[in-house]
Amino acid sequence: DTGVSQDPRHKITKRGQNVTFRCDPISEHNRLYWYRQTLGQGPEFLTYFQNEAQLEKSRLLSDRFSAERPKGSFSTLEIQRTEQGDSAMYLCASSLEGRSNEQFFGPGTRLTVL
């Protein structure tokens, strides 16, 4: 499978716990995006990486959230001290610089905070 992959697909955690999600983009894609989608809404942008550099973060990304892409390949999104309001689908997408008409999404990680 050469598409965007995300792990885990589902995560249930208790309030206050830390969680980490992983995204593996399409192999040659140097652009990587994280979005969050709550029930009944469209996805909202969280952050963007070009290679290993995190170039933009949404104000939705509170200081409890951190994202990394250390080698310019896979990325991780960590949420510390989770809150019930963090319950959402976390979507990762990737694209190739110069191919702005394409952005491919992974299957998402559905987070439930109890």
Next chain:
Amino acid sequence: AQKITQTQPGMFVQEKEAVTLDCTYDTSDQSYGLFWYKQPSSGEMIFLIYQGSYDEQNATEGRYSLNFQKARKSANLVISASQLGDSAMYFCAMREVSRYNAGGTSYGKLTFGQGTILTVHP
């Protein structure tokens, strides 16, 4: 700020008929891109079709076509010959120009509408 509006929370269509899903947008940028994605109940966002703001022809991809009316700032999705498998949530999205640097660079950040749930009846 860019904004996408999808005014139809839900749409119903008979199998084999055509359906139009509405999308209007608001932007002050001259260069932008418009996308449509399908999201089945499994949750994955499936790319359907793309229209660039400078494209003179309406985009088509198989049974999908995009009715792009730039002056009206609308980018409606037309699905022809609907199939039962087309039942899903559909999102319209716009690629923004980022302002994180002095020049402003379009790197692909998408702004999504609220979505339209399409139900195809047999």
